[in-house]
Amino acid sequence: MLESYIVIGLVIALVEIFKTFSWFGTPRGKLTVPILVFLVAGGLNVLNAFIFGGLALLTALKDGLTLGAVAGGLYSMGQTYLAKNKPPELEAPIELQTHFIGGSPVKIE
Numbered sequence: 001m002l003e004s005y006i007v008i009g010l011v012i013a014l015v016e017i018f019k020t021f022s023w024f025g026t027p028r029g030k031l032t033v034p035i036l037v038f039l040v041a042g043g044l045n046v047l048n049a050f051i052f053g054g055l056a057l058l059t060a061l062k063d064g065l066t067l068g069a070v071a072g073g074l075y076s077m078g079q080t081y082l083a084k085n086k087p088p089e090l091e092a093p094i095e096l097q098t099h100f101i102g103g104s105p106v107k108i109e
Contacts, residue, residue, distance in 0.1 A: 001048050001049060001052045001053070001054040001055065002048050002052065004063075004067055004070075007041065007044050007045055007048060007064070007067050008041070008067055008070060008071045008074065010044055011037060011040050011041045011044060011067070011068065011071045012037075012071055012074070012075055014040055014044075015033065015036055015037050015040060015075070018036060019033065034072050034076075037068055037071050037072040037075060038065060038068035038069065038072060039068065040068070041064050041065065041067045041068030041071050042061050042064035042065045042067075042068055043064070044064060045060045045061065045063055045064025045067055046060045046061050046064060048060065048064075
């Protein structure tokens, strides 16, 4: 069977692909993302057990749902971290900007 970190990575990648659909931009769609993470992880782990063997399918589902909870936690921690640590705007200070009025550069004071 594939290792659990590979399943978690695939879950996060698939959910990011699913989020490109316009429905996930709606308020109701945003609420379904954690459930989607949970269910996709369970399904992928069952598929993993079916293809590669190693676990009974119900055990694989249980482990997959656990992996879904882990993936959901990692995903939300990453989103929180990125929201708090946005890089500052890469814009020059106003005193270094050149403004043009009537085609001529003008210093704004």
